[in-house]
Amino acid sequence: MTTEPEVALVFSPETWVEGLHRHLTDHGGARVRQVVMDPAVALEEEYGTIIVSHRWPGLTHAFVEQMHRHRRRILGVFDRSEPAGHDYLQSLAVDRIIESDAPMASFLEALTELSPTETAPPPEALEALLAGNGDEPAAPLSEPRLGRTTVVGGPPGGGATEVAIGLARAVGSRGERVVVVDADEVVPAVAQRLGLPIEPNLRTAVDAVEYRMGRLSASLHRPRSAPFHVLAGLPNVAAWSQVRPSEVVDVLQALTASAAHVIANVSSRLEDLAVGVGRSRYGISRAVVSDADALVGVGLATPVGITRLLAWIADVRALTDCPLHLVVNRSPADAFRRAEIADEIHRTYPPTSLSFVPTDRAVELATWEGDVVAAGPFSRGLADIADVTVRPLQPTARNGARRNGRLRWTRPRLELETQ
Numbered sequence: 001m002t003t004e005p006e007v008a009l010v011f012s013p014e015t016w017v018e019g020l021h022r023h024l025t026d027h028g029g030a031r032v033r034q035v036v037m038d039p040a041v042a043l044e045e046e047y048g049t050i051i052v053s054h055r056w057p058g059l060t061h062a063f064v065e066q067m068h069r070h071r072r073r074i075l076g077v078f079d080r081s082e083p084a085g086h087d088y089l090q091s092l093a094v095d096r097i098i099e100s101d102a103p104m105a106s107f108l109e110a111l112t113e114l115s116p117t118e119t120a121p122p123p124e125a126l127e128a129l130l131a132g133n134g135d136e137p138a139a140p141l142s143e144p145r146l147g148r149t150t151v152v153g154g155p156p157g158g159g160a161t162e163v164a165i166g167l168a169r170a171v172g173s174r175g176e177r178v179v180v181v182d183a184d185e186v187v188p189a190v191a192q193r194l195g196l197p198i199e200p201n202l203r204t205a206v207d208a209v210e211y212r213m214g215r216l217s218a219s220l221h222r223p224r225s226a227p228f229h230v231l232a233g234l235p236n237v238a239a240w241s242q243v244r245p246s247e248v249v250d251v252l253q254a255l256t257a258s259a260a261h262v263i264a265n266v267s268s269r270l271e272d273l274a275v276g277v278g279r280s281r282y283g284i285s286r287a288v289v290s291d292a293d294a295l296v297g298v299g300l301a302t303p304v305g306i307t308r309l310l311a312w313i314a315d316v317r318a319l320t321d322c323p324l325h326l327v328v329n330r331s332p333a334d335a336f337r338r339a340e341i342a343d344e345i346h347r348t349y350p351p352t353s354l355s356f357v358p359t360d361r362a363v364e365l366a367t368w369e370g371d372v373v374a375a376g377p378f379s380r381g382l383a384d385i386a387d388v389t390v391r392p393l394q395p396t397a398r399n400g401a402r403r404n405g406r407l408r409w410t411r412p413r414l415e416l417e418t419q
Contacts, residue, residue, distance in 0.1 A: 005115035008034040008045065010052040010059075016077065016100040017053070020107060029108040039063050040246045048115040049073040051107075053100070054085035060210035062250045064092045073114040075107075147177075147256035150390050151289055153266040153316070154298035155308035159329040161189050162363060162373075163298045164265040166382035169372050171390050172227030173383070176260040178390075179220065181231040183248055185240040185284045186267040188233025194223045195370025201232040205251045206243055216254055226372050231255070245287030252288065261390055264288050270315045289316055295324045296389050301331035301356070306341055310348050323352040325389040331356035353388045357381040 007030050009021055024030050034045035039058035042050065043066075050072055052059050059076075067074055076094035078085035080101060089097045096110050152164040164180055171178045182190035182202070191198055205219040220229040231251070234240055255262045266285035289295065295316060299309025306328075313324070328341055338356055345354060360378035373379050 004028060005030045005049060005111045006033050006047040007111060008036050008042065008047045008050040010036045010050065010056050012053045012056050014053055014100065023104050030111045040244065043070055049075055049111055051075045051077065054078045054089050061092060061212050062210045064094060075110055075114060146258060147260045147262055148293040149252050149256060149262045149264060149291065150294045150296060151264045151266055151292040152296045152298065154268060155312050156268045158298040158300050158305060160298040161193060161265050163296065163327055163382065164263050166373060166379060167386050167390055168228040168263050169226060170383040170386035171261050174392060176392060178228045178261040178263060179231060179255050179259045180228060181252060181262060181264045182233030183264045183284055183288045184233060184267040186269055190230055190265055191232035193367065194230060196221045196223060196230055196232060198232060198235040202234055203243065205231055206247045209251050209254045210247055224371060240284065245283040248284050249287050249291050268312065286319065290319045292320060292322050294322055294389060296327060297324060298327045298329055301328045301341060306344055313349050325353045326351040327385060328356045330359045333358060355385045
């Protein structure tokens with residue numbers, strides 16, 4: 001007995017989609033396990049092949065790479081009157097291409113051919129997909145990513161943005177490549193804080209990763225006198241609704257293919273508030289937190305600040321169980337007060353580490369200058385915290401080898417400035 005292929009069908013307002021779905025439902029030939037509208041849910045069911053129109057906005061290089069990584073085949077469908085659609089599907093290295101007006105028998109034949117017991121894509125197709133534009137060659141999927149993502153957040157007004165910048169400076173001073181990503185979709189402020197241009201920004205990076213439009217490295221800024229790079233957030237709050245949470249996560253993962261550390265600054269709001277089909281304004285921070293390798297929560301050293309920090313901890317713990325480090329900002333020098341704060345935090349939720357950062361006037365001066373914080377209590381405290389929260393990576397077969405006592409990084413996916 002022959003088993004019918006199991007497929008997913010991407011919904012789009014085209015006649016062939018409804019016709020194919022009805023035919024498979026009424027006559028068989030393949031079993032539709034999932035109807036996909038949002039790329040973020042395309043892997044919720046088990047199936048061998050996904051059928052998608054060349055017009056679907058979610059069909060990008062990153063989506064195809066994700067499908068292939070999960071051993072799914074892709075049947076791309078194009079309109080015969082739009083030859084550019086065929087060329088686009090070919091550039092994405094989908095597994096097979098078919099005309100939208102092809103007979104149902106041809107669709108069934110394609111689905112049968114795409115559903116052998118081995119569902120991995122052909123190696124040559126995968127290599128073509130990952131080759132990119134030639135400026136940023138990608139590593140094989142079997143190799144782990146080079147870097148780690150540390151997400152910095154906390155309740156409003158706690159100073160998470162300043163701590164993220166301080167951690168990046170400390171890590172960069174160790175000689176490791178680090179990128180700060182402003183993923184705060186409510187009040188993005190990293191570019192403004194450091195006096196950087198608002199373009200290019202995260203939207204540019206999404207275009208580079210998802211659609212291969214330009215180079216990812218061209219989206220980064222290098223602040224003056226700072227040993228790190230910055231990927232600015234979107235300056236217009238309304239523009240965040242045009243970016244999918246999954247696309248932001250893809251950008252972070254692409255950055256970790258070259259940078260030893262990616263430090264993402266996220267919003268205090270972690271609700272998943274939809275504002276349109278497949279779009280989510282407040283879901284970006286939520287998605288970034290869920291994908292983090294480590295979390296750093298920042299709160300003010302006041303009764304209200306600690307209460308809000310503990311509430312934030314409850315929210316993030318519902319999303320991830322990765323290591324959680326807490327930073328109490330503008331903390332008092334009084335050891336008794338610090339002990340009270342520590343007791344309250346440990347009684348409610350014992351973190352991986354708990355650190356105190358004192359008030360430092362150099363922070364205020366740096367904000368007016370648009371520069372990193374000068375040497376002082378704040379920068380020294382962040383350097384100590386970085387050694388605990390953003391630990392130096394150990395050399396591996398993927399990211400380098402020690403020669404003559406020095407760590408040599410190999411095969412960076414995107415070149416960052418070193419000067």
